[in-house]
Amino acid sequence: MSSFDHTKYRPFEPVAIANRTWPDQEITKAPIWASVDLRDGNQALVEPMTVEQKKEFFKLLVDVGFKEIEVGFPAASQLDFDFVRWLIEEDQVPNDVYIQVLTQARPELIERTYESLKGAKKAVVHVYNSTSKTQREQVFRLGKDGIKDIAVRGAQCVKDHAAKHPETEWVFQYSPESFTGTETDFAVEVCDAVIDVWQPTPEKKCIINLPATVEVATPNRFADQIEYFCRKVKNRDSIIISLHTHNDRGCGVAAAELGMMAGADRIEGTLLGNGERTGNMCVVTMAMNMYSQGIDPELNFADMDRVISVVQSCTQLPVHPRHAYAGELVFTAFSGSHQDAIKKCLANQTDDKPWDVAYLPIDPRDIGRSYQEVIRVNSQSGKGGVAFALEQEYGLALPRWLQVELSPIVQKLSEEDGGVIEAADMKRLFEENFMTSSAPYALGNYELSKKDRDTVTAELSHKDGVISVHGEGNGALSAFTSALSAHFNVRVDIVQYQEHALTVGSDSQAIAYIQANIDGERYNGVAIDNDIVSASIQAVLATVNQKVIASEQANVA
Ligand SMILES: CC(=O)SCCNC(=O)CCNC(=O)[C@H](O)C(C)(C)COP(=O)(O)OP(=O)(O)OC[C@H]1O[C@@H](n2cnc3c(N)ncnc32)[C@H](O)[C@@H]1OP(=O)(O)O
Ligand SMILES: CC(C)C(=O)C(=O)O
Numbered sequence: 138m139s140s141f142d143h144t145k146y147r148p149f150e151p152v153a154i155a156n157r158t159w160p161d162q163e164i165t166k167a168p169i170w171a172s173v174d175l176r177d178g179n180q181a182l183v184e185p186m187t188v189e190q191k192k193e194f195f196k197l198l199v200d201v202g203f204k205e206i207e208v209g210f211p212a213a214s215q216l217d218f219d220f221v222r223w224l225i226e227e228d229q230v231p232n233d234v235y236i237q238v239l240t241q242a243r244p245e246l247i248e249r250t251y252e253s254l255k256g257a258k259k260a261v262v263h264v265y266n267s268t269s270k271t272q273r274e275q276v277f278r279l280g281k282d283g284i285k286d287i288a289v290r291g292a293q294c295v296k297d298h299a300a301k302h303p304e305t306e307w308v309f310q311y312s313p314e315s316f317t318g319t320e321t322d323f324a325v326e327v328c329d330a331v332i333d334v335w336q337p338t339p340e341k342k343c344i345i346n347l348p349a350t351v352e353v354a355t356p357n358r359f360a361d362q363i364e365y366f367c368r369k370v371k372n373r374d375s376i377i378i379s380l381h382t383h384n385d386r387g388c389g390v391a392a393a394e395l396g397m398m399a400g401a402d403r404i405e406g407t408l409l410g411n412g413e414r415t416g417n418m419c420v421v422t423m424a425m426n427m428y429s430q431g432i433d434p435e436l437n438f439a440d441m442d443r444v445i446s447v448v449q450s451c452t453q454l455p456v457h458p459r460h461a462y463a464g465e466l467v468f469t470a471f472s473g474s475h476q477d478a479i480k481k482c483l484a485n486q487t488d489d490k491p492w493d494v495a496y497l498p499i500d501p502r503d504i505g506r507s508y509q510e511v512i513r514v515n516s517q518s519g520k521g522g523v524a525f526a527l528e529q530e531y532g533l534a535l536p537r538w539l540q541v542e543l544s545p546i547v548q549k550l551s552e553e554d555g556g557v558i559e560a561a562d563m564k565r566l567f568e569e570n571f572m573t574s575s576a577p578y579a580l581g582n583y584e585l586s587k588k589d590r591d592t593v594t595a596e597l598s599h600k601d602g603v604i605s606v607h608g609e610g611n612g613a614l615s616a617f618t619s620a621l622s623a624h625f626n627v628r629v630d631i632v633q634y635q636e637h638a639l640t641v642g643s644d645s646q647a648i649a650y651i652q653a654n655i656d657g658e659r660y661n662g663v664a665i666d667n668d669i670v671s672a673s674i675q676a677v678l679a680t681v682n683q684k685v686i687a688s689e690q691a692n693v694a
């Protein structure tokens with residue numbers, strides 16, 4: 138038992154709907170999108186946007202592909218009024234874009250709203266009044282008829298003003314505000330009355346926008362309300378059903394998605410979910426959800442970083458690092474098993490195959506993210522992540538056996554430092570531990586010859602001078618290994634060998650990776666050279682150098 142007094146609250150009363158069909162529906166096409174960033178988003182800001190910020194945001198919305206943009210509440214603020222005038226007078230609205238403005242269903246506000254819209258080519262006039270029981274009883278102190286009357290008079294006023302300006306292509310939109318707190322039958326009754334005034338046709342539709350002004354129930358209950366409404370409302374073929382969900386329970390996107398399955402045609406929301414209280418539903422998330430299902434979202438978020446930058450600078454709100462699709466960390470895997478799976482799937486992924494990568498619902502490159510950001514290494518990471526980072530950043534394709542050796546070294550540093558290890562640090566650890574062919578012995582001149590067997594004679598420089606070693610074997614590597622075994626009086630067996638051309642940095646270089654068993658102990662050596670034979674024998678020398686150092690340390694101890 139919690140200490141809360143849960144009896145203080147009442148459960149949502151669902152609409153009684155028989156044979157609901159929405160659970161069997163699929164979303165197969167993008168809705169008509171409408172941005173309300175510059176109105177609902179703006180009215181929720183600590184510091185509302187300046188005209189300059191609105192201009193920048195409007196440009197972003199146009200570039201992203203919105204064709205309907207609510208640009209403000211011009212009757213409520215001079216700044217919004219001036220912004221609408223600027224859009225129209227400076228011809229800033231593309232021909233295929235409708236600007237939308239919000240007004241309460243009050244004659245004086247509607248009049249001022251139309252003043253702001255003089256000369257617009259296309260405009261949506263969005264009028265609303267609250268219809269919920271709570272507001273009827275406590276705010277307006279009116280019965281249902283009084284509330285319906287506000288809506289009808291508002292609708293008539295909107296129509297009358299529009300008739301005076303036939304040069305503009307008008308679309309009317311009505312919202313029964315607080316729809317989710319309104320008895321659905323009453324919402325239908327009010328909207329029917331508005332529709333009676335506007336007389337829409339299939340050719341000239343009006344918009345009925347059903348807001349979850351406050352999200353009060355699970356998204357399935359909202360979908361029930363939408364399906365019920367769509368069944369009952371008159372002239373369904375002459376109206377566009379629009380949804381405007383908020384995120385009070387954290388399900389704004391889910392409610393909009395289920396609402397679409399229940400029959401809605403149009404979705405209002407904001408970029409990255411700014412808006413009253415917990416925000417409006419996030420258009421980025423909903424659009425990218427569609428995209429990840431193989432549906433064209435009809436909005437372009439390929440430059441996600443620009444979206445984030447403009448939204449952050451205009452709203453002065455940060456974007457959460459785990460915000461769906463857009464957050465800085467959402468394509469980043471830290472944990473070892475995730476990194477391993479991502480690395481393997483990415484290696485299989487080709488452009489001609491559908492995207493199928495574990496843990497990544499979409500290809501990060503689609504929104505301008507690089508794979509470098511996908512895998513980041515900290516103490517939770519495994520060998521796959523380290524290998525991925527070194528390959529992406531430096532073209533080092535470490536063989537698995539070397540990944541196994543390097544991973545604990547990187548992990549140790551991460552545990553000591555307590556954070557993310559950058560690729561440069563991993564490379565430093567890799568070099569310090571394995572690229573040890575220059576000390577205490579470094580390869581000087583060498584000569585290979587082949588008669589019955591391969592022979593090598595090589596100079597090794599040391600701090601005390603230069604020594605010469607000589608060996609024979611089956612191949613250059615074997616000959617050099619014998620030379621080192623003889624000189625240092627150890628037994629050197631090569632157990633793993635791999636090489637590849639280095640594609641990052643310089644095309645003409647090769648890298649050799651060697652694992653040697655020296656007197657029963659395992660050593661790993663790596664070397665880079667213009668010539669693969671030279672790289673290989675230096676990699677062997679790297680292992681022997683490690684053995685020499687280990688023996689010296691053992692002697693000192
Ligand atoms: C869910 C939403 O997001 S809805 C959009 C909300 N956005 C905004 O409100 C932002 C802009 N709004 C404003 O700046 C102001 O509210 C204005 C300019 C529109 C109106 O300002 P005011 O006239 O001072 O009214 P205020 O907002 O203080 O209070 C609401 C009053 O309007 C009345 N009212 C609200 N809607 C209506 C309506 N459709 N018809 C008649 N009266 C209404 C209320 O009953 C209340 O009346 P009261 O003062 O007699 O009690
Ligand atoms: C004006 C309306 C549509 C609104 O913003 C809401 O109800 O949330």
Ligand SMILES: [Mg+2]
Binds near residue numbers: 417
């Ligand atoms: Mg809203």
